[in-house]
Amino acid sequence: MTHRIVILGAGYAGLTAANRIASRARHAQVTLVNARPQFVERVRLHQVAAGQQPREYPLRERLRGTAMQLVIGRVQALDPQHRQVRLDHATVGYDTLVYALGSAADTTTVADHACTVADLDSARELSKGVPDLAAERGVLAVVGGGLTGIETATELAEAYPHLRVRLITSGQPGDWLSARGRAHLRRAFDRLGIEVLPGVTVTRVDPEGVVLAGGRTVGAGLTVWATGFVVADIARHAGLAVDGQGRILVDDTLRSRSHPEIYAVGDSAAAYRAGGQQLRxxxxxxxPTGQCAAAAITARLAGRDPEPFAFRYFIQCISLGRRDGLIQFVHPDDSAHNAVLTGRTAAWCKELVVRGALYATR
Ligand SMILES: Cc1cc2nc3c(=O)[nH]c(=O)nc-3n(C[C@H](O)[C@H](O)[C@H](O)COP(=O)(O)OP(=O)(O)OC[C@H]3O[C@@H](n4cnc5c(N)ncnc54)[C@H](O)[C@@H]3O)c2cc1C
Structure with missing residues (x-):
């Protein structure tokens, strides 16, 4: 019987894995399942929030030249015992499964009255509210001083110069960057008029703004919640071994530790670098996890031993609007060293990296 390989999720990791598997495992039947018929460039969603129109990338076009089947549907549940995936309208059987359902905004602390940029619908929703707020010179609060918070605050401040942007965070924004990186960030915030409120804990978001621990309210007409990502509960409910965040525990070939016929890649996988560091x-x-899982699956199907996952960090690319950026060079473990690239050159590098990622999914 033909071996059935099913990939769940056509984001960066899933699409990379699917295309590689389809080009190498020519005797297998490969099926890609995704909730929407387009590939979404998730790394551009802060641009969408700022009113830029994302290009549409129909998945059928991105699979052209392969014999892969595309199923559009939302995964509801996984039944590892019967090797089946339950979608909203169908059930799909598999022999090997690649789980690549990505992540969503972490709104566990504060869900009400906050917007997010972690998925396309939310970013589009946010983009509708910003022009009116900017026209009345209102305040937009961004909670979270990590990469997503920084990129969102700067993108919106650049696109809407009359908007008063406040970046609120428990530590310092970009506190993992080198001294030169942090200094550039401060200059960018000053140039764009972004007010930074560091070292505070947000307990609630309400229609008037952001409520801090201690009871003080920071006024805001709109609040963007950008404190991190969480994964869906599908794997946990299916009985797969997961970590505290619900990410699937995998071995050094991205194979589930509890269910060897399942591989996990991208944000859904609790994957590690050699030496034990978990990937962010x-x-x-x-x-790279999508590439590694694809190589492992095709190697095992061919009766060969797969290569273990090997990964080193090289740079962090941060956009600071369309005309400025920060490329932070990092050690293999992602810690910053002193070299940075800034300004328009960095903005261009980031743009090239984003385009390169899109190209590499094919
Ligand atoms: C604004 C923003 C900026 C970012 N910038 C960067 C950056 O500069 N550099 C960087 O490295 N990372 C960045 N990231 C993080 C990066 O986008 C994610 O880590 C990455 O997209 C994860 O890839 P993935 O394939 O695991 O998941 P995703 O890209 O999220 O793909 C998951 C796919 O699964 C589908 N799916 C989800 N649930 C279901 C379901 N139940 N049924 C069917 N289909 C489903 C989704 O539709 C999607 O197609 C950014 C994220 C955001 C939000």
């Missing part, structure tokens, strides 16, 4: 959720790590 990112496109930069997601695509």
């Amino acid at each position: 959720m990112s496109c930069a790590t997601g695509m």
